[in-house]
Amino acid sequence: MAPSGAGGTTVRRMSGESEVLINAAGLRKEYGDFVAVDGIDFQVKKGESFGFLGPNGAGKSTTMRIIAATLTRTAGEITILGKDPEKHGPEIRAHLGVVPQQDNLDNALTVEDNLYVYGRYFGLSKKFIRAKIEDLLDFAQLQEKRSVKVEALSGGMKRRLTIARALVSEPEILMLDEPTTGLDPQARHILWDRLFRLKEDGVTLLITTHYMDEAEQLCDRLIVMDKGRIMAEDSPANLIKTYSTKEVLEVRFGTDRNALYADQLKSMCERIEVLPDRILMYSNDCEQLLHEITQAGMHPTTSLVRRSSLEDVFLRLTGRSLVE
Amino acid sequence: MSSPKLARQGSLQIVDLSKVLSFGSFFVTASRIRIMWKWRWSIAGEAIANPLFYLLSIGIGIGKFVGSHQSAGIDGVSYLKFLAPALLASACIIGAVNEVMHPTLEGFKWNKNFFAMNATPLSAKQIADGVLVAALVRALFGTVMYYIALLAFGGVSGWNSLWLLPATMFAAASFASVMLGVCAAVENPDLLLNIVNRLLIMPLFLFSGTFYSLKTMPLFLQVIGWFSPLWHSTEIGRWIAYGHSISGLGLVIHFAYMTVMLLVGVYFSRRFFAQRLAK
Numbered sequence: 001m002a003p004s005g006a007g008g009t010t011v012r013r014m015s016g017e018s019e020v021l022i023n024a025a026g027l028r029k030e031y032g033d034f035v036a037v038d039g040i041d042f043q044v045k046k047g048e049s050f051g052f053l054g055p056n057g058a059g060k061s062t063t064m065r066i067i068a069a070t071l072t073r074t075a076g077e078i079t080i081l082g083k084d085p086e087k088h089g090p091e092i093r094a095h096l097g098v099v100p101q102q103d104n105l106d107n108a109l110t111v112e113d114n115l116y117v118y119g120r121y122f123g124l125s126k127k128f129i130r131a132k133i134e135d136l137l138d139f140a141q142l143q144e145k146r147s148v149k150v151e152a153l154s155g156g157m158k159r160r161l162t163i164a165r166a167l168v169s170e171p172e173i174l175m176l177d178e179p180t181t182g183l184d185p186q187a188r189h190i191l192w193d194r195l196f197r198l199k200e201d202g203v204t205l206l207i208t209t210h211y212m213d214e215a216e217q218l219c220d221r222l223i224v225m226d227k228g229r230i231m232a233e234d235s236p237a238n239l240i241k242t243y244s245t246k247e248v249l250e251v252r253f254g255t256d257r258n259a260l261y262a263d264q265l266k267s268m269c270e271r272i273e274v275l276p277d278r279i280l281m282y283s284n285d286c287e288q289l290l291h292e293i294t295q296a297g298m299h300p301t302t303s304l305v306r307r308s309s310l311e312d313v314f315l316r317l318t319g320r321s322l323v324e
Numbered sequence: 325m326s327s328p329k330l331a332r333q334g335s336l337q338i339v340d341l342s343k344v345l346s347f348g349s350f351f352v353t354a355s356r357i358r359i360m361w362k363w364r365w366s367i368a369g370e371a372i373a374n375p376l377f378y379l380l381s382i383g384i385g386i387g388k389f390v391g392s393h394q395s396a397g398i399d400g401v402s403y404l405k406f407l408a409p410a411l412l413a414s415a416c417i418i419g420a421v422n423e424v425m426h427p428t429l430e431g432f433k434w435n436k437n438f439f440a441m442n443a444t445p446l447s448a449k450q451i452a453d454g455v456l457v458a459a460l461v462r463a464l465f466g467t468v469m470y471y472i473a474l475l476a477f478g479g480v481s482g483w484n485s486l487w488l489l490p491a492t493m494f495a496a497a498s499f500a501s502v503m504l505g506v507c508a509a510v511e512n513p514d515l516l517l518n519i520v521n522r523l524l525i526m527p528l529f530l531f532s533g534t535f536y537s538l539k540t541m542p543l544f545l546q547v548i549g550w551f552s553p554l555w556h557s558t559e560i561g562r563w564i565a566y567g568h569s570i571s572g573l574g575l576v577i578h579f580a581y582m583t584v585m586l587l588v589g590v591y592f593s594r595r596f597f598a599q600r601l602a603k
Contacts, residue, residue: 070442071602090345090445095335098443104436108359117355121348121444123340165440169335201332 019046021173021204022067026076029062029228036062038228039076044173049205051219053212053310055320059228060208061101064177067206069093081172094122097166101177103158107151111142111161114150115168122169132168139194140164156187163194174198175206180214192217212310224310224317231317236310243316244308245270249286251293251300252278261298268292273315280312344445352441352454353461356427360462371466375473378411379404382535384477399537401566408479409561410534413492414554416467418525420496421503423459425520428507431455432600439601448598456497456504456593463496464489480565487564495557498582501589508596528552533559556581 022044029037037059044050052060065071066078069085069092078085080092105114115136119129137143140160145153153161159179166174179195180188195218199205209215215222216236223233232239249269253261255277262274265281269289273280283289286305293300315321344351360367387403398406431438431451441451467489474480480488503520510516531548532538532555538546549555556578562568563575570578 068443070439090447091341093443094339094341094344094445096443098440100436100439100443102436104440106355106359106437106440107435108362113358117351117358118440118444120351120354121344121441121446122335122338123343123347123445124338125340128338166443169339169444170332170337171335 021046022080024078027073027078028075030074035228040230042223046204047202049199049218049220051215051222052208052225053215053222054225055210058225060225061177064175064208068096068098068175095172097171097174099163099166099176099179103162105150105158105162110147110149112146115165118165119168136164136167156183159183173204173206177208215310224314226318239313240308243313245282246284246308247286248306248308248312249281249289250278250304252302253300341445348446348450349453352451353458356455356458357461371469374415375470379473379477399568404479405566408474409488409565410558412470412488413495413557413561414529414534415470416463416492416496417499417554419466420459420463420500423462424456424500424504425507427455428504429513433513442601448601449594452504452593452597456501459500460497464493467492485565488561491560491564492557495553495582498585498589499553501586501593505589505593505596508593508600528554553582553585
């Protein structure tokens with residue numbers, strides 16, 4: 001099950017457990033007429049794994065870039081490590097590790113050189129970086145590729161190298177923007193495993209994703225964003241508890257007939273969502289519900305009982321699906 | 325998977341911010357040179373072949389014709405001596421401009437690695453300066469190689485001609501700094517490359533008094549030369565190399581033009597880098 005806010009017992013608890021690392025109030029970013037981030041408030045505490053969940057264009061990446069001290073805000077307040085990013089950019093960036101949505105490694109350099117060069121940008125000594133590179137190559141499972149140019153790596157390897165590069169300075173906060181987009185399932189799981197290790201080491205993680213399973217796996221707490229606004233904020237488990245039922249029944253009657261049955265089905269459960277290809281029925285006992293449906297003489301072509309997920313939370317909050 | 329050998333200390337302990345604030349540009353230059361080092365053989369090959377081809381074909385080949393019609397070549401010296409400072413300056417300037425353009429277009433557009441640099445404590449200004457200095461290091465290497473070839477072919481002679489190197493590098497710095505700013509400001513790299521190569525470098529090369537004195541051209545073509553750092557650099561170079569006559573005021577204007585260009589270039593490249601990185 002996903003780690004909840006009360007979980008994370010493996011996280012090394014330190015004296016500054018409740019120390020707030022990031023504090024945003026009324027944060028707003030406009031591009032001309034377009035409002036990318038529409039006055040949001042949130043706090044991230046030390047050692048926490050904090051997520052921004054939302055569809056593409058929700059304002060997640062914009063928020064991340066403001067936190068990374070590389071994009072100025074239009075209005076509102078934000079401090080990172082107690083400092084204003086517009087006044088103390090280099091001081092803040094010195095303690096962040098940034099993994100952007102698109103890998104921006106130095107393609108002409110080898111795996112090892114990419115880590116070395118990046119370490120120098122943080123003013124780290126050559127000796128320290130040389131030792132650190134061994135750790136990072138192990139971490140990213142790239143020891144055998146150390147002398148290979150980046151352009152020859154697979155997508156998953158580049159992603160792991162980008163994460164390793166962000167860790168060269170042992171950052172206080174590691175920021176990952178859509179870390180597993182474009183990766184195959186196996187590569188995703190390797191990456192999640194790496195991120196779990198960091199979490200266990202007490203690194204504060206900031207993750208944006210439009211994958212609900214990723215958010216459930218990795219985040220202690222998250223905010224659900226849509227159109228630049230925060231729709232809800234809590235642990236994944238609590239969000240599901242608050243905004244959905246325990247279980248969901250998915251039924252299909254065929255594309256043309258789904259809508260036909262909708263009215264009749266609505267009265268049988270707490271809530272329904274009619275999607276183009278299927279109907280979602282929310283109830284705490286879906287086996288019983290399915291039984292009642294057949295009793296009533298309706299025979300769906302397919303049916304599936306599953307647990308509620310963050311996808312259902314998002315659907316409830318916005319009326320739309322996360323991945324469109 | 326082995327566990328980490330180093331105990332985590334955290335960035336608050338290990339990151340040396342004051343070092344980055346002081347030497348950030350240098351670290352950028354160092355990483356650019358590390359990339360160039362991967363291409364060292366082709367860079368060295370180009371630095372040797374480029375002067376050889378020019379000197380054999382134009383300096384000596386065409387020089388035969390020029391020499392046979394005028395008793396004392398051109399400008400009172402042999403055609404090769406007349407040509408030498410111009411060839412040196414053009415090779416140096418073109419070398420620096422290329423080494424500024426490609427990494428900048430790549431860093432902002434094709435590869436976006438400038439954004440990765442900017443995610444560290446490095447500032448936009450440091451990235452811009454670092455790229456410029458690295459390009460000048462590469463240009464210096466090419467210029468020294470060219471200078472040695474000129475010495476071997478008798479295009480330049482005497483200790484005094486060593487002054488050609490700083491004078492030429494100064495022109496390269498001023499033009500390259502402007503191109504650095506242009507590359508940071510432009511969103512369409514392919515279009516820019518075509519314009520620069522076909523409509524800027526080529527005409528400057530041909531209309532800057534490289535192959536014959538600018539004064540022999542009609543006035544409206546001379547104007548191109550006046551704006552070209554290559555012409556200013558060539559005039560100074562000829563003055564250094566064989567005492568080509570320039571008035572004191574002329575000399576001041578040549579240096580002032582390149583100084584202004586350098587200051588404008590550095591100012592706007594830093595500014596455009598900051599704007600582009602914050603987009």
